[in-house]
Amino acid sequence: MIDFIGNRRKAYILSSILVIAGLVSLAIFGLNLGIDFTGGTVLHLNLGEEFSMEEVAAVIALFEELDGAAVQIVQGRDLSGEPTDEGLVIKSQYIEEERREMIMDAFRSSFPKLDPADLRIESVGAVIGRELAAQAVLSLAVAILLMVGYITFRFEFRFALATIAALLHNIIVVVGVFSILQLEINVPFVAAILTVFGYSVNDTIVIFDRIRENIRHKQKREYVTVVNESINQNLVRSINTSLTTLFVLIALLFGFHYYIGSLDLIVFVLALIMGVFVGTYSSIFVASPLWLNLQEVQFKKIRGKTA
Numbered sequence: 552m553i554d555f556i557g558n559r560r561k562a563y564i565l566s567s568i569l570v571i572a573g574l575v576s577l578a579i580f581g582l583n584l585g586i587d588f589t590g591g592t593v594l595h596l597n598l599g600e601e602f603s604m605e606e607v608a609a610v611i612a613l614f615e616e617l618d619g620a621a622v623q624i625v626q627g628r629d630l631s632g633e634p635t636d637e638g639l640v641i642k643s644q645y646i647e648e649e650r651r652e653m654i655m656d657a658f659r660s661s662f663p664k665l666d667p668a669d670l671r672i673e674s675v676g677a678v679i680g681r682e683l684a685a686q687a688v689l690s691l692a693v694a695i696l697l698m699v700g701y702i703t704f705r706f707e708f709r710f711a712l713a714t715i716a717a718l719l720h721n722i723i724v725v726v727g728v729f730s731i732l733q734l735e736i737n738v739p740f741v742a743a744i745l746t747v748f749g750y751s752v753n754d755t756i757v758i759f760d761r762i763r764e765n766i767r768h769k770q771k772r773e774y775v776t777v778v779n780e781s782i783n784q785n786l787v788r789s790i791n792t793s794l795t796t797l798f799v800l801i802a803l804l805f806g807f808h809y810y811i812g813s814l815d816l817i818v819f820v821l822a823l824i825m826g827v828f829v830g831t832y833s834s835i836f837v838a839s840p841l842w843l844n845l846q847e848v849q850f851k852k853i854r855g856k857t858a
Contacts, residue, residue, distance in 0.1 A: 562836035573727015599664030739819035747826030
């Protein structure tokens with residue numbers, strides 16, 4: 552049997568480092584917000600021919616408005632089914648209409664086969680993104696309150712506190728990693744965070760249910776032993792569930808990168824992959840040990856009153 556509780560201090564130190572690093576990065580560097588939140592212009596181009604990123608960069612370098620723009624290749628298919636690099640999506644700060652035409656003329660000059668019929672220019676406002684972020688925060692707050700109420704009713708309040716602490720730990724770590732690496736935050740990322748929040752609670756509740764059952768049948772056993780046994784009994788299930796989810800997510804990441812080329816969806820899947828890793832780790836090394844600590848504090852209070 553693996554002594555997870557015996558290593559809880561090491562886990563607490565690792566979690567503290569990850570959380571503090573994430574919070575410090577958020578305070579200093581903030582988040583790399585995409586145009587979904589800041590507003591901007593999106594150019595959809597079908598160049599109609601094979602191209603290299605050097606050729607595209609040469610055109611982009613002619614315009615200050617495109618400095619720092621996100622360039623994404625969208626792969627198409629030829630008649631034989633082989634992938635061809637013909638599509639291009641450019642996301643940048645807001646560009647005036649007159650300058651857009653100049654950019655289009657530059658691309659037409661460099662890529663004569665550019666298909667005018669497959670050209671779209673969109674201006675994206677930041678209002679919808681801000682509203683979505685606000686709704687996401689509100690959704691998390693409501694979910695936390697409902698989870699506290701449900702877990703308290705089904706288990707006890709200390710289980711609820713440990714669960715919510717582990718969930719907040721997971722979100723801070725994932726968001727912190729995106730801040731440290733300065734990965735772009737977009738609307739799909741918000742959806743990923745909400746998904747991580749819901750996914751993470753599943754494994755934690757399963758382990759807590761086993762702890763409750765073991766305590767009920769072995770009331771005279773020490774809680775440390777009960778928690779260790781409960782985690783070990785669910786370890787194979789936790790690993791299998793996480794691995795199955797990861798296989799699917801890695802397949803999606805491969806597909807989005809090589810066949811769809813959607814940067815937004817790639818960010819979504821990356822956030823989910825991080826969430827699966829962190830969620831599995833926290834259910835074993837954070838939530839259960841935290842509940843045990845809360846139990847120990849409660850026992851000390853009771854002993855102090857009876858002494």
